[in-house]
Amino acid sequence: MAGGRVYNGGSGGGGSSPLSVLFQNQKGSCASQPLDSLFLSGSSPSFLGSRSMVSFEDARVGNGSNRPFFGSYDHEDNGDDDLDDYFHQPEKKRRLTADQVQFLEKSFEVDNKLEPERKSQLAKDLGLQPRQVAIWFQNRRARWKTKQLEKDFDALQASYDSLKAEYDNLLKEKNELKAEVVLLTDKLLLREKEGGSFELSDANNLSQEPLQKQGSESACEVEASKVSIVSCKQEDISSAKSDIFDSDSPHYTDGVHSSLLEPDDSSHAFEPDQSDLSQDEEDNFMSKSLLPPFIFPKLEDVDYSDPSESSCNFGFPVEDHAFWSWSY
DNA sequence: TTGTGTTTTATTGCCTCC
DNA sequence: GGAGGCAATAAAACACAA
Numbered sequence: 001m002a003g004g005r006v007y008n009g010g011s012g013g014g015g016s017s018p019l020s021v022l023f024q025n026q027k028g029s030c031a032s033q034p035l036d037s038l039f040l041s042g043s044s045p046s047f048l049g050s051r052s053m054v055s056f057e058d059a060r061v062g063n064g065s066n067r068p069f070f071g072s073y074d075h076e077d078n079g080d081d082d083l084d085d086y087f088h089q090p091e092k093k094r095r096l097t098a099d100q101v102q103f104l105e106k107s108f109e110v111d112n113k114l115e116p117e118r119k120s121q122l123a124k125d126l127g128l129q130p131r132q133v134a135i136w137f138q139n140r141r142a143r144w145k146t147k148q149l150e151k152d153f154d155a156l157q158a159s160y161d162s163l164k165a166e167y168d169n170l171l172k173e174k175n176e177l178k179a180e181v182v183l184l185t186d187k188l189l190l191r192e193k194e195g196g197s198f199e200l201s202d203a204n205n206l207s208q209e210p211l212q213k214q215g216s217e218s219a220c221e222v223e224a225s226k227v228s229i230v231s232c233k234q235e236d237i238s239s240a241k242s243d244i245f246d247s248d249s250p251h252y253t254d255g256v257h258s259s260l261l262e263p264d265d266s267s268h269a270f271e272p273d274q275s276d277l278s279q280d281e282e283d284n285f286m287s288k289s290l291l292p293p294f295i296f297p298k299l300e301d302v303d304y305s306d307p308s309e310s311s312c313n314f315g316f317p318v319e320d321h322a323f324w325s326w327s328y
Numbered sequence: 329t330t331g332t333g334t335t336t337t338a339t340t341g342c343c344t345c346c
Numbered sequence: 347g348g349a350g351g352c353a354a355t356a357a358a359a360c361a362c363a364a
Contacts (some may be wrong), residue, residue, distance in 0.1 A: 093337050093358045101336095116349095135338060141337095145352095243354075335360070344351080 096136070100126050104133070108140050 082247070107122060114122075114137045123130040 095336065095359065113351095132337085134350085139337070142352075208343095329364100331355105331364090332362105333361085337356100337358075339356075340354085340361100342352085342354105345349090346347105 096126075097130075100128070104136055104140070108137065112137065112141055112144065 010090045103126060104122070107118075111118075114134060119137075120132050122128075123133045126133070
């Protein structure tokens with residue numbers, strides 16, 4: 001016996017029926033069905049007693065020579081000698097019979113906690129020591145917890161996989177859009193060189209005056225236009241934005257916006273950014289870029305929760321799509 | 329039959345609650 | 347301080363392939 005711990009070996013509970021004890025804490029109203037059938041399958045539980053180490057003597061006394069006491073745990077040859085040897089062998093672990101386990105399982109389903117009265121009654125009904133019943137419940141709770149942890153793990157794994165796939169898709173989309181930006185910017189610069197520069201003040205006239213019609217200007221004038229664009233203040237952007245969105249032509253405001261193609265650190269939750277643009281390349285690109293910052297919000301600024309705003313919209317209302325239909 | 333991995337029963341020590 | 351729960355672990359019982 002364990003040192004220090006005194007186990008309740010008493011038989012407990014007097015005349016209450018097994019079911020009344022079993023279901024004293026029952027929450028459902030119809031849960032007695034399985035146990036009823038279990039009990040009613042015979043005049044008395046055929047698994048009374050056990051070969052468990054602790055209850056061995058008790059069971060022998062309590063059941064006399066009642067062979068069914070051994071349940072399904074049969075010896076091939078149960079001669080008297082064997083039986084005698086069996087009873088005199090040193091105490092060993094005995095597995096509970098299938099019926100005993102089934103009964104305990106049903107009881108566990110009703111309530112996985114064991115009150116003293118219920119424990120005593122179960123022990124009495126099963127021919128086990130109350131301690132054995134307590135141990136069985138203890139181990140059963142441990143198994144249940146393990147199973148529960150496995151379930152939780154599987155659920156979390158599935159959730160992770162889903163989020164990972166979503167993240168990968170967004171990353172791919174982001175890179176595709178980056179490539180598109182590069183392409184469009186190249187076209188823009190080419191067009192700028194061909195068609196000359198313009199300043200923000202010209203933007204309002206852009207729709208009426210296509211760039212092609214602007215006369216060719218020197219390269220130095222092109223650079224000058226960039227400077228004027230860069231120096232454009234943020235308040236100009238907001239006012240220009242409304243104008244721009246009324247126009248189907250591209251407009252330039254604060255062309256240098258580091259957030260445009262900057263790798264988003266917050267998007268590294270799963271793995272490093274696989275962007276093919278290095279930071280230097282991107283900075284270089286951005287220094288040349290004349291694109292307004294509100295066109296390219298950071299990825300984390302885009303609210304994907306709204307189905308009406310796909311990542312392709314960059315968080316802009318759908319009605320602003322016309323802005324993207326640049327024609328060259 | 330035997331070696332090995334898994335499951336089940338039981339012990340031990342620590343912790344919490346009343 | 348005792349009772350009981352839990353985690354860790356031991357050890358017997360069991361399953362199964364070679």
